[in-house]
Amino acid sequence: EIVLTQSPVTLSLSPGERATLFCRASQSVNSYLAWYQQKPGQAPRVLIYDGSNRAAGIPARFSGSGSGTDFTLTISSLEPEDFAVYYCQHRSNWPYTFGQGTKLEIK
Amino acid sequence: EAHLVESGGTLVQPGGSLRLSCAASGFTFSSYSMNWVRQAPGKGLEWVSYISGSTTTIYYADSVKGRFTISRDIAKNSLYLQMNSLRVEDTAMYYCARGQTAAGGGWFDPWGQGTLVTVSS
Numbered sequence: 001e002i003v004l005t006q007s008p009v010t011l012s013l014s015p016g017e018r019a020t021l022f023c024r025a026s027q028s029v030n031s032y033l034a035w036y037q038q039k040p041g042q043a044p045r046v047l048i049y050d051g052s053n054r055a056a057g058i059p060a061r062f063s064g065s066g067s068g069t070d071f072t073l074t075i076s077s078l079e080p081e082d083f084a085v086y087y088c089q090h091r092s093n094w095p096y097t098f099g100q101g102t103k104l105e106i107k
Numbered sequence: 108e109a110h111l112v113e114s115g116g117t118l119v120q121p122g123g124s125l126r127l128s129c130a131a132s133g134f135t136f137s138s139y140s141m142n143w144v145r146q147a148p149g150k151g152l153e154w155v156s157y158i159s160g161s162t163t164t165i166y167y168a169d170s171v172k173g174r175f176t177i178s179r180d181i182a183k184n185s186l187y188l189q190m191n192s193l194r195v196e197d198t199a200m201y202y203c204a205r206g207q208t209a210a211g212g213g214w215f216d217p218w219g220q221g222t223l224v225t226v227s228s
Contacts, residue, residue, distance in 0.1 A: 042220075043218040043220055043221055044215075044218055046214050049214040049216075050214075087151065089152075089214070089215070091213060091214060095168055096157075096212060099151075
């Protein structure tokens with residue numbers, strides 16, 4: 001089973017700042033990594049798939065990069081609605097696993 | 108627009124059984140794989156089970172293997188999760204989520220709103 005480790009666990013930033021979230025895989029997942037956003041009381045929604053592709057309707061301030069074992073989600077300028085929990089997930093092989101999440105909170 | 112609605116979650120005693128349902132609409136149900144994902148209170152996401160569009164391929168997380176059974180009814184556009192021998196640690200919000208192809212997995216989109224299963228005496 002591939003283990004995904006996200007860092008930091010919590011990120012405290014202010015609106016307008018740049019956020020950088022990391023996800024490291026225990027073995028290569030090629031580019032088969034997605035990022036999800038989850039707000040309190042809501043289901044997760046996909047932001048980025050296959051490493052760097054923005055899902056439909058996702059604002060351009062969200063971008064993903066990386067391949068192999070190291071991936072990054074960048075939010076270029078934080079909006080108030082971006083404060084949430086973010087998860088990475090691979091689809092390299094079964095079982096598809098999720099990272100433990102990064103909570104992005106308002107500073 | 109693709110839409111998923113889960114139902115069936117409730118309070119159940121340890122050792123009991125429960126069947127969750129997920130009603131799909133807005134897309135050709137048989138053309139997509141489907142998944143169940145759960146989230147324990149205050150915790151992260153855990154993939155539970157996968158079923159291909161044709162139902163020929165099924166996978167389970169080790170934590171539920173032998174106790175849970177995933178199935179789908181193409182005629183009813185519905186996904187199911189039969190949960191037996193329930194444990195306290197199965198307490199979670201259960202989400203159904205669509206894959207991106209019939210045979211493969213792909214990322215999960217969309218997700219339903221979830222149904223809460225509580226296992227407690």
